[in-house]
Amino acid sequence: GESVGLHLPTLSVQEGDNSIINCAYSNSASDYFIWYKQESGKGPQFIIDIRSNMDKRQGQRVTVLLNKTVKHLSLQIAATQPGDSAVYFCAETRTGANNLFFGTGTRLTVIP
Amino acid sequence: DTGVSQNPRHKITKRGQNVTFRCDPISEHNRLYWYRQTLGQGPEFLTYFQNEAQLEKSRLLSDRFSAERPKGSFSTLEIQRTEQGDSAMYLCASSPFQGETQYFGPGTRLLVL
Numbered sequence: 001g002e003s004v005g006l007h008l009p010t011l012s013v014q015e016g017d018n019s020i021i022n023c024a025y026s027n028s029a030s031d032y033f034i035w036y037k038q039e040s041g042k043g044p045q046f047i048i049d050i051r052s053n054m055d056k057r058q059g060q061r062v063t064v065l066l067n068k069t070v071k072h073l074s075l076q077i078a079a080t081q082p083g084d085s086a087v088y089f090c091a092e093t094r095t096g097a098n099n100l101f102f103g104t105g106t107r108l109t110v111i112p
Numbered sequence: 113d114t115g116v117s118q119n120p121r122h123k124i125t126k127r128g129q130n131v132t133f134r135c136d137p138i139s140e141h142n143r144l145y146w147y148r149q150t151l152g153q154g155p156e157f158l159t160y161f162q163n164e165a166q167l168e169k170s171r172l173l174s175d176r177f178s179a180e181r182p183k184g185s186f187s188t189l190e191i192q193r194t195e196q197g198d199s200a201m202y203l204c205a206s207s208p209f210q211g212e213t214q215y216f217g218p219g220t221r222l223l224v225l
Contacts, residue, residue: 008152032211043116043203043216044155089154095211098168099145102154 008087012109019077021106023090028071030092034100035064035075039086047075047088077108085110114138116217118204124223125194132190133220137206144187145214146179147203148172155203155216161187162210194224 013019025033031052036044050057050064050073057064063076073090087107091100117136125131137144142163147155158177160168163184173179176194181187191198201221205214 034213036216041221043118043219046213046215049213091154093211098143098160098210099157099170100147100155100214102156105152105154 008105008107010107010109012111013080015082015110015112016079019075019080019084019108019110021075021077021088021108023073023075023103023106025071025073025090025092025101025103027092027094027101028068029094030101031095032093033064033066033073034091034093035062035073036089036091036102037084037086038089038105044089080108080110082110082112084108116204116206116215118202118217118220120220121218122221122223124225126225127194127196129194130190130192131194131222132188133202133204133222135187135189135204135217136185137187137204138208138215139185141206141208141215142184143207143210143214144181145205145207146187146189147205147216149201149203149219150199158189191222194222196224198222199224 034049035047038044048059061078065074087105089105090103119134144161146158149155161181176192179189201219203219205216207214
């Protein structure tokens with residue numbers, strides 16, 4: 001609802017620490033998941049994706065974990081940097097669908 | 113820069129006026145999407161094109177909204193008789209195939225006074 005949207009979950013981490021951002025998805029039929037980073041005034045930027053036939057995928061400094069049993073997705077950022085400060089969204093879709101469904105974002109603040 | 117581009121980046125208009133936004137997708141992507149994002153929320157799907165064909169529209173796309181992609185390349189989104197509730201960020205995304213990652217543009221921020 002509106003109150004949830006205006007009060008994004010927040011995560012504050014010290015520079016250099018690891019960050020974990022969580023997301024619960026709703027549709028058990030979803031089989032493709034994407035994490036986006038959105039900085040203020042900009043469009044969502046692709047970070048990493050994962051398909052439902054995998055439970056872990058790694059990128060540069062980022063790892064996505066998928067737990068289909070509990071419909072949970074997480075994004076791990078290693079050695080968090082000030083440039084990582086942004087709102088992070090998970091998005092889900094399923095084979096045959098054309099649109100992405102976005103979860104409630106999480107605002108990550110990195111403390112120098 | 114070969115990413116998705118959108119113009120204008122910002123638009124301020126008075127209630128009742130018509131506005132038009134443009135999106136240029138990544139050149140080899142034949143799928144194009146429009147989303148709307150209000151403050152503190154994630155993007156919400158509006159409509160989808162495969163080449164020049166508009167194949168899906170969400171319930172959010174009222175009859176005051178119209179989108180076109182005449183040559184299967186750039187797309188326009190027009191809002192007629194704007195209302196204050198139309199104030200939002202309008203995002204365009206493109207992808208090469210169904211089920212592939214959608215890449216977003218920088219968005220057009222609309223403010224209706």
